[in-house]
Amino acid sequence: MKNRYDAIIIGAGPAGLACSTELADKGLEVAVLDEQAAPGGQIYRNISKTSARQRAILGPDYTAGLELIRAFTEATVDYLPQTRVWQAEAAGEVFFSHDNRSGRFQAPFLALNTGAMERPVPFPGWTLPGVMTCGGMSNLYKDSTLVPREPVVLAGSGPLLWLVAEHLLALEAPIAAILDTTPLKQMLTAMPELPAALRRAGYLFKGVKMIAAVQLAARKAKVPMYRQVSGLRAEGDGRVERVKASCRGRELSFEASTLLVHEGIIPNTALLRQVGCRHSWNPVQRYWHPQVDASGKTSLGSVYVAGDGTFVHGAKAAELKGRLTGLTIARELRRLTEPDYRRQAAEVQAELQEELLPRPYIDALYAPRKDLFTISDETTVCRCEGVTAGRIRELVEQGYTDHNEIKSIIRCGMGPCQGRMCGSAVMELVAEGSGRSPEETRQMRLRPPIKPVSLQELANATLGEPDES
Amino acid sequence: MKADVLIVGGGIMGCATAIELARKNKSVIIFEKDVPGRHASGHNSGGVRCQGRDVREIPLAIEARTMWDHHPNTVNSDCGFYVSPRLRLAESDADMEVLAKREATLKSLGYDHEVLVDRAEVLRLSPHVADHVVGGLACYTDGLANPLLTSKAYAATARAEGVTILSHTRVVEAAATAGGFRVRTSCGKVYEGETLVNGTGAWAGRFSAMLGDPLPVYAAAPTMMVTDRVPGMMSGTSLGLTSRLLGLMAASNGTIIVGGGYRSPLDLEKEKIWIDPMQMTKAAQIMTEILPGLGQAQMIRCWTAFEGCIKDKVPVVGASTKVPGLFHVCGFSAHGFQLAPMMGRVVSQLVLGQQPELPLDAFRPDRFSETKAQA
Structure with a gap:
């Protein structure tokens, strides 16, 4: 098997697809490694295989990906689906598991388009079976047309909450309630950002229209909706049976067997931290993101990141960022002259700038609310190792502010997910207890393999020195 | 000052x-x-x-x-210490000879902490080891700590x-x-x-x-690994080998800590270690030979540290x-x-x-x- 390329692209979401298509277009040899069975990332998940009915339900924002997939399918790239990348090195090495064995690819340039993930937020009962994220629900529908047939509650803040509500309403799923946790105050703090956003009013109105339409449909279907909801919790014996919350002093309780939560989207930085590129802390979005220049180049020079992995900007922006990264790597590999590069990059950049106009408003409106990480002591924070918020607070009180040390002592973040689920919360608990901003505390180290890899896959490795053929 | x-x-x-x-x-x-x-x-x-x-x-x-037993009194913490007998496995008759010689040497010096054991005792201590293991050398008082x-x-x-x-x-x-x-x-x-x-x-x-x-003194970076929980696989006994690199420690939570001499390249000036994935594949190959039931176990993390050697x-x-x-x-x-x-x-x-x-x-x-x- 070939194992030496001009560039290795991780991820086949909008950024990875655009980036690899751009590179292949310039005659470069590209490998694309992706975890999923089909190209599309989370947003266009399974798009090449979904039925007409699924596409109708998922709407034009979903089918917008078809063109990207078509171009990718026609491009000459080595595409490895169902491939888990578990280590990358700045020297241009990527280690992965594919088809029950581990392998190694090499290339002078890496583009780690790891995309985004839903922000994990612990609350009482979040570990009960039946609790999942809105994105997770959406994936189940895209992959296998799965729709809840028992009462379901949606709770959280952000466009995805309403998008999934829209799909579930169209699919006639029994929605017990929609609980919007966006605080009223945030709508006001977002106002100054509105004029800029209105310069691309079409995009904004589309969003507003979507949410208004969902709310209208929900009202028609007699689905109770509450705003400014707080104190969310799931209860039940061995699985979700009830969802409780409070709304402006009023206690709410709903019988439901599924609770879909969504508290925003954050860059998926696991691989980026493992490879060692420098990150910055964004105090408004409260997440770490890699430091990149306009082309997606990280502090490591030969390692690039495009798409939502750099900062959450949405699918269209991800595609444009991917294109820009592709053009830049092509120029670095001398497949694009400087004038050609400048001209082509300027076009993409202009489009990207236009695309990003509404983001400050949306970001301010749906920024994580202040009390998002007000976690009660008995709530489990680390799901892998069953560590509660109270136990973490004890350590912070003893003076520990480094998640790397906290995990060695109480195992929080030591499990198979390596802190992917608890990292944000531990950081917030350290900030709460020590008064230090996450920026001042050390980020959790990530050690390979960043995703569990079976001993069989390792034992079957073909990592030998790359052949030149 | x-x-x-x-x-x-x-x-x-x-x-x-x-x-x-x-x-x-x-x-x-x-x-x-x-x-x-x-x-x-x-x-x-x-x-x-x-x-x-x-x-x-x-x-x-x-x-x-003996001082490890007294840590609660001397340093106000048990340091996470517990006994996990350490069993060095013989994979061949030649290995068994090496171990017998070691036991004899220790006996001649007046030590009895390492005991030559047959396959039956190996299986009592560690029921899931592979068929080719013929015996071992056991140290019943060894343990693990945090x-x-x-x-x-x-x-x-x-x-x-x-x-x-x-x-x-x-x-x-x-x-x-x-x-x-x-x-x-x-x-x-x-x-x-x-x-x-x-x-x-x-x-x-x-x-x-x-x-x-x-x-x-030179710096080296031993490369350690840990699996997900594999309850019952180690039965509380930690394993080593006689003629191959491997140390498997039976962590109290059911995971297996892998050590035993795997090394990664390092730069002491920059304090940087590059975890070498080849070490993981080598360890995985030997692990699945020694404990054939481990194939589906997951390696979940590697770590390293600077040691003075x-x-x-x-x-x-x-x-x-x-x-x-x-x-x-x-x-x-x-x-x-x-x-x-x-x-x-x-x-x-x-x-x-x-x-x-x-x-x-x-x-x-x-x-x-x-x-x-x-x-």
Whole structure:
């Protein structure tokens, strides 16, 4: 098997697809490694295989990906689906598991388009079976047309909450309630950002229209909706049976067997931290993101990141960022002259700038609310190792502010997910207890393999020195 | 600022020595460039083993082992210690001969902590080992501990005993003076002390050179790995092999910690280690041969630490012959964790000018000049 390329692209979401298509277009040899069975990332998940009915339900924002997939399918790239990348090195090495064995690819340039993930937020009962994220629900529908047939509650803040509500309403799923946790105050703090956003009013109105339409449909279907909801919790014996919350002093309780939560989207930085590129802390979005220049180049020079992995900007922006990264790597590999590069990059950049106009408003409106990480002591924070918020607070009180040390002592973040689920919360608990901003505390180290890899896959490795053929 | 004893390195060796000295009313300052337990002391594989040790270390290891039982009294923490018998497996008759010879050697020296066992006893201790395993050498009293908890407990106890630990304080200059030693730190401050203890781990080669008594200590990065929970697979017994690299430790939570000599490339100046995935694949191959049921187990993380190693694999413990008042406690070659409590005792005795309670001749800092002459 070939194992030496001009560039290795991780991820086949909008950024990875655009980036690899751009590179292949310039005659470069590209490998694309992706975890999923089909190209599309989370947003266009399974798009090449979904039925007409699924596409109708998922709407034009979903089918917008078809063109990207078509171009990718026609491009000459080595595409490895169902491939888990578990280590990358700045020297241009990527280690992965594919088809029950581990392998190694090499290339002078890496583009780690790891995309985004839903922000994990612990609350009482979040570990009960039946609790999942809105994105997770959406994936189940895209992959296998799965729709809840028992009462379901949606709770959280952000466009995805309403998008999934829209799909579930169209699919006639029994929605017990929609609980919007966006605080009223945030709508006001977002106002100054509105004029800029209105310069691309079409995009904004589309969003507003979507949410208004969902709310209208929900009202028609007699689905109770509450705003400014707080104190969310799931209860039940061995699985979700009830969802409780409070709304402006009023206690709410709903019988439901599924609770879909969504508290925003954050860059998926696991691989980026493992490879060692420098990150910055964004105090408004409260997440770490890699430091990149306009082309997606990280502090490591030969390692690039495009798409939502750099900062959450949405699918269209991800595609444009991917294109820009592709053009830049092509120029670095001398497949694009400087004038050609400048001209082509300027076009993409202009489009990207236009695309990003509404983001400050949306970001301010749906920024994580202040009390998002007000976690009660008995709530489990680390799901892998069953560590509660109270136990973490004890350590912070003893003076520990480094998640790397906290995990060695109480195992929080030591499990198979390596802190992917608890990292944000531990950081917030350290900030709460020590008064230090996450920026001042050390980020959790990530050690390979960043995703569990079976001993069989390792034992079957073909990592030998790359052949030149 | 002045103290009786200056200790460079806030690892477990430095802290153990400091505790003993403070309990003898000596004033002690520890200089630590990061935080106590940041490197090998806090991030080793946690093995507390007498098994397989160089015969020169055995008396110290046996004494240290009893000290591990007393940690709740001595450092106010059990350090996460528990007994996990250590079983070195023989994969062939040739291996079995090696083990029998080892048992005989130990017996002739009066030690009985390593016992030759047949396949039936191997299966009693570790029911899931592969069919080709013919027997083993068992050390029933060995165990495992939590390294970070241990080094933190030692540092906390040192502080409680009045020791000053200066974290994030690198020694940039150290020199012998008429009255002892003078040390300048990265914070620009100068400290003086009568004696100086070198507990600088992986950095001991560089630090000893700074003092004019260079030791052949080099840095290595043992690469450790851990699996997800595999309940019942290890039955509480930790495993080693006779003629191949592998150490499998039965963590109390059901995971398996993999150690035993895998190494990754490093840059000591930049303090960077590149975890070598080849080490993981090598370990996985041997693991699935020894425990055939492990194929579906997941490797979930690797980690490494900077260790100070010496070619002959025994440490340097003793007074410098070149610089009066300087004492070395370093070069443990990735198996010093278990010895630490005992090191605190003997090094403090050296510093106080007493005869150490166990002979340390084999660990003399000047032993290398002799071997050089031979070579």
